[in-house]
Amino acid sequence: MKKLLNELSTECCPAYSLESDVGIDAQVPENLKRSLSFNLPNVAESDLLRHFTNLSRKNYALSTTFYPLGSCTMKYNPLINERIAKFDNFTKLHPYQNLETIQGVLEIMYGLEKDLCEISGMDCFSLQQAAGAHGEFASLLIIAKYFKSIKQKRTKIIVPDSAHGTNSASAVFAGFEIVPLKSESNGSILPEKLKEILTPEIAAIMLTVPNTLGTFEKNIPEISRIVHENGSLLYYDGANLNAVIGVVRPGDMGFDIMHINLHKTFSTPHGGGGPGSGPVGVKVFLEPFLPVPRIERKGTEFILNYEKPESIGRLKAFLGNFSVILKAYVYIKSLGAKGLKNVSEQAVLNANYMLARFRDKINVPAGNRCMHEFVLAPKALYKNSVRTLDIAKRLLDCGYYAPTVYFPLIVEEAIMIEPTETESKETLDAFVDTLIKIIVDETLLDPQKLKDAPVNTNVGRLNEVEAARNPVLRWK
Amino acid sequence: MNYTSQNQKDKKEMLDTIGIRDVDELFDVIPKDLLKVRELNVAGGKTEQELLSYFSDIASKNKVLTSFRGAGVYDHFVPSLVGEIIGRSEFWTAYTPYQAEASQGTLQMIFEYQSLICALTGLDTSNASLYDAATAVAEAALLALRVSKKNKILISSGLHPEYMQVVKTYLKNSVAELVFLDICCDGTVEKESLDSNLDKNTAAVIIQSPNYFGIVEDMQTLSIISKKENSLFVAVINPLSLGVFKTPGEYNADIAVGEGQVLGSFMNMGGSTFGFMVVKKALEWKMPGRIVGQTIDKHGNRGFVLTLQSREQHVRREKATSNICTNASLNALAGCVFLSGWGDCGFKKLAEINISKARYAFNKIKSLEGFKPKFGKDKVFFNEFVIETQKDVNRINDVLLENKILGPLDLSTHCSTLTALGLPETQENFKNCLLFCVTEQRTKCEIDELARILYKI
Amino acid sequence: MGVNVPDSLKYTKTHEWVRIGDNSRAKVGITDFAQHEITDIVHIELPEIGKQIKKGQPVAVIESVKSAFDIYAPLSGKIISANDSTLEIPEIVNKSPYGDGYLFTIEFDDEKEIEKLLSADDYKKLI
Incomplete structure (x- = not known):
């Protein structure tokens, strides 16, 4: 019978202990004091090691077996990514350190933004978002802000019925209404059908390319034309980007805004459900709306720019999931253009x-x-x-x-x-x-x-x- | 590097089976004018050895410093066991545990994590984690709006300013009205401000304790006031402080959220970390994020599954409680391993050491000429405290940096930061104010050295 | 499939049943066919008492492990009671969809709307 931590608890010496070299001076007033018992487990380090190691063995993982989860891109997570991400000079940095002491961090983030621009055909990227759905949410806020800035009232987003559930959830989260679009049996979109629901209220359509049935949207030039003629924007859900790196670029296909899942296409591990990272890429006309701060280069120095009056604001504390961003950058540097196309x-x-x-x-x-x-x-x-x-x-x-x-x-x-x-x-x-x-x-x-x-x-x-x-x- | 494993012979056989001659034909479905002709301009193709040296060079442009800075991210001790367990590839290379029978490791871990967070906070139901504290506060506000069907949120100005920004961004396109409560001269939220702004339209009152200035709020009283209009009381807490201070359960909070970085994650530039959320039972079906539940298999053996899933985006789509799916599972695992190794006494002592060291530093610094406590000498604080100085703030941090010390956070820009965000200024002026942070990691020797340098400036 | 469709009730295309009572009141639940399709019900959300509702508006939610279904108001009017025991024991909707597993009672505004509901025979044809 496998036990839970509390069932392993004994009167032993617990795994960790610390001592104070300044004595204990921790009296606090009664009205602020905890009186609730803790009920934390009391387990020795050797038993905890065994407990958690045995737990790990109850997982099927990419390191133990083939994991062909559709739409999740469970590719090999290279070990060198992990090794570099464990450098003290990355893990032991405080986000509010003076910029001159974190130039390496900013160089990596700046470099990744530039590489993602080249890979996607977008003009600018923000790395602040912590996951794909977070990236979608940021993108939809950007779309809302953009239309507000040009004084158009557009309140609806078209989401095909073959899309990931997050598309609809994110759009509603950002204050939009959903207009569902029925896709064909191979998951593709018919421009005629799309036209019927393209009203002046449509802010954007969210497309996954290739779609969730694994088909490339061959009508994309036509879709792009009619969507833009309607004054709406075209959103690229990058969940399936792994199919087209170095082959086609969302930016060239007419997409105005997109998100990428670094934990899918760029090999960072899924961690049993995160942490992830969901960079957002935009064409230059949407740049003013990206989250703050923006990383910029001034001569040989990297700086953080908070002066973006039209920005949607902040989506997460600090700069984003740097540890994930770093691993993705190591991956790109390990492959380069040729390796990426080969992927x-x-x-x-x-x-x-x-x-x-x-x-x-x-x-x-x-x-x-x-x-x-x-x-x-x-x-x-x-x-x-x-x-x-x-x-x-x-x-x-x-x-x-x-x-x-x-x-x-x-x-x-x-x-x-x-x-x-x-x-x-x-x-x-x-x-x-x-x-x-x-x-x-x-x-x-x-x-x-x-x-x-x-x-x-x-x-x-x-x-x-x-x-x-x-x-x-x-x-x- | 090349992480693919097909040789030429395999490739040929695969192409034959598909019935094509060349890999390019696979992309025939893509309209010709979209297919890129030029190769991407992305540098790379480095070997493992080259990568190590390339990234060592970049890493050397960063400086690891002795930290007396907190403000949301803290230098705490991370036991060896944490690294060992989160380094198990069976954990870090697994996906979200959709196939329960093949994911019992991750699922039981999350269940244990939920149990530990509940034990710590005294509340009923924890989710499996959120991205970070800032997004957790925003999700708590949305949860309150959803449940209460009211539209006003009162937020303490003692909330971390970046959390305020995130809440503002998240609620941008909702009808909710955000009202920020003043901080009074002792550094705590003004009770009169809470009382006067509270009305029957108030969905939630959000208070951080210890607040941005390190001060422990009188949460009991604030909670009682909030309940006068049946508003939900949302506590934004530092989980380590609960080794000593009153729990959200004890002061009748409805929702508690906070930053999990202090539970076994390195500072990592502030990401990745994890946010936690724990609620009263009545709210569990309205909570965002994954939740793991205990059940039995068909032989009656105990097992764990993702549950209450009809709240989530993959089932509910546009009617989901949140759009979140990927969260911060591996950091939550670090939190779980961290919390499991102290026992009750050890955890309490950990909090006491944090308090003791911060007090030791506080007493040293306030006795120096030109340094005095901003909020009076008797306020109860946890890791952090604010000191007002007559000396040149920039020079202080420059000199400390020369000594490889990350000095206190300069709060002089705090008010202007708030104003720039369109947030109300606090009554207090933070000119010449420094937010010091001292955790159990700082030795007596380091604190004495800090004081010595400050004295000499 | 041997599903039960009592003749005494009225039905909607969205699989709600309606039992018209005295004083412009009607009891509402989901049909045997619907509970069968939904499979094991694990959670239910009911409308607030006193809420004004319009015919066709989603007013309740029934959830299985991996799906959620909206329940639509069959008639316009006001919610006057909700069957709270389904919140505690959602499986009673599976066991007794026309009895203990009803969902709520409406005080309806317009008797004419009743004529537009389906008869048992019509509903049988639909399923």
């Missing part, structure tokens, strides 16, 4: 290879080609009341993390696979063989095995209904 070519090759191996066996709604990811629609093959959830759990038994399932919402029982460029042909082949065997053979011959899955994990299938009906959210 997208290989990511797209890997995905298409897998797709080619699946396409005769399992329905692929977006057709025979894809960009860096693709979606399977296996529903027609399901026998004996098997569902995609069962397939996902069975994959865990086979030692794989499951792909993204039930997304995008426009494909029933969807299985969304993104292999990334860092996986070998051998890994891809083994996974494809396994998934075909499960979907084509096991659903027919051994459905119970799928319903019972997983059996090789630390726990069996968990009761999520019970967890939500009677929430136990802390140790008691």
Whole structure:
């Protein structure tokens, strides 16, 4: 039986202790004093090491297995990034140090902004946002402020039904109303349909390119034309940028504003759910609205400029997730232009290879080609009341993390696979063989095995209904 | 470097299977005039060894200093175990734990983290973390607006100015009205100002304690006043201070938020860190962010899952409680490992040492000629205190820097910073005022040296 | 699928049922078909008592583990009571959608709106 920290607690000497070299002088008035008992665990260091190490072993991770989560870009996280990010001269800096003592930090941030501009075709970047959704939110505030500055009342944002849930949530968070746009079965947008809902109230349309079905939006020049003719802006959700680095640039496609997830495209680790970083890139006419402070170069020196009267303000305390920004910059310096282009070519090759191996066996709604990811629609093959959830759990038994399932919402029982460029042909082949065997053979011959899955994990299938009906959210 | 692993033979076989001859054909779907012709102008292609030396050079342009500066980011002791655990690749290379059975490590860790944050604060339900304290305060304001359906938020002017800015940005396009409460001459929020601004339209009262000036507020009294109009009381707290000071649970706060950097993260230029949020049970279905719950598997074994998910963007889309998805899980793991190793007495002592060292420094500095406490000598403070000086503030910090010391924060620009933000000035003038910070990391020797240098200036 | 559609009730296209009572009052819940589609209900949000509502306006939310469904007002009027026991034990909506699992009671403004609701037969055709 695995224990929780409080259940490991004994009368032992706890792991950490400190002494004061100035004595203890800590009396405080009764009305300010804590009287509540703490109930913190009391565990020795050796036992804590064992506890947390054993916990780590209950995770499937990129360092232990193939992790083909669609739209998440679970690529290899290079170790050199981590090593450099641990330098004392990066970790032990205070954000309010005098600028002359953090020139290295500013040089890196400035350098990354410039590289992201070149990669994306945008004119300026802000690195302050802490995640993709945070970047979306900042972008939408910028869009709102821009229209305010030119005295236009535009209150609505178009979001295709194939988009990530964050698009809608971020737009509403920024005070907009959503106008949904129905996409085609391959996830693409028809300019005619878009035209019908492009009213003078539309501030922007948010597009993910390639879209969440892994298809490149081939009507993008036409979409860009009609959106701009309407006076609206075009927003690029960079979640799938890994497909097109060095191939096409959002800026060249007509996008006015975008965000990038450094923890997807630029190899910084996901950390079990963060920290991330969500840089926002804009064309020059939107630059005045970017969050403050801006990093600028004055001769050989880097400075912070707070004098931006039209800025949307601040999105996060201090300068952003510098540790994440640093790792992304190391990654770019490790690859350079050639290496970056190779990333997208290989990511797209890997995905298409897998797709080619699946396409005769399992329905692929977006057709025979894809960009860096693709979606399977296996529903027609399901026998004996098997569902995609069962397939996902069975994959865990086979030692794989499951792909993204039930997304995008426009494909029933969807299985969304993104292999990334860092996986070998051998890994891809083994996974494809396994998934075909499960979907084509096991659903027919051994459905119970799928319903019972997983059996090789630390726990069996968990009761999520019970967890939500009677929430136990802390140790008691 | 090249992190792909296909050789030419593999590539050929893969292209054959797809039915094309060249990788370029994969991009045929892209309109020709969009395909970039020129190569990107991005320098790189360095080996691991070259990267080490390149980034060592850049790193050498930064200076690690002995810090007497806080203001939201603090130099605290990070135990060895924290680095060891957050360095486990099974944690840092995992994704958000969507497949629960294959993510029990991360899920149990978050559950333990939630339990520890609840134990520390005396409140009922914690989420899995937010980006940082500033965004956590903003999310708390939004939560209050959502639940109460009122539209006024009262915020102490003793809140960190950057948190104020973030709240302002987050609420920019909402109908909410922000009112900033004055700070009085003793450095605490003015109770009359709270009383007079509070009305039936007040969704929440947001008070930081210890406040930006290091002073511990009388949260009990402020909470009682706030409840007169059934406003939610939001406490912005330093979790380390709770080793000694009254908890949000004890003074009946509805929401507590704060900065987790002090719990096991290095200063990292202020990012990444993590923000925490913990609420009363009645608010848990309205809380933003991930939450982990305990349940059982089909054999009756205990296990953990992401729960109450219908609050979140991937289910609720435009009706979600927040747009947040990626948060700061790895920093929260550091927080969890940090909080698990002290025991009750050890944690209390940690807070006491912080208080003792700050007091030691305070007493030393205020006895120097030309330095006097800004808010009287009896105010209770945690890591930080404000000193008014007759000496040249710039010269003080220049001389300290020559001695590899990061001196106190110059508050003289504090009022103008607030004004520039369109925020009201506090009544107090902070000209010639210095915000000192002393944590358990500063030795007696370093404090004495600081005092010696100040004396000589 | 053997779902229950009592003849005595009125229905909407969005799967609410309405039981017309005395004094311009009507009880509202979700149909057996709807609870079946939603699967295990884990959380419910009900409208405030006294709230004025318009026909077709979303007034309540029913949530399963990974989905959330809006419940629309079948008639215009005022909410006069809400079934709080569904908040404590949401699964009663699964077990007894037409009985203990009703959601709220409305005092409706306009009797004519009733004519526009579906009959049991119409609703059966819809599902």
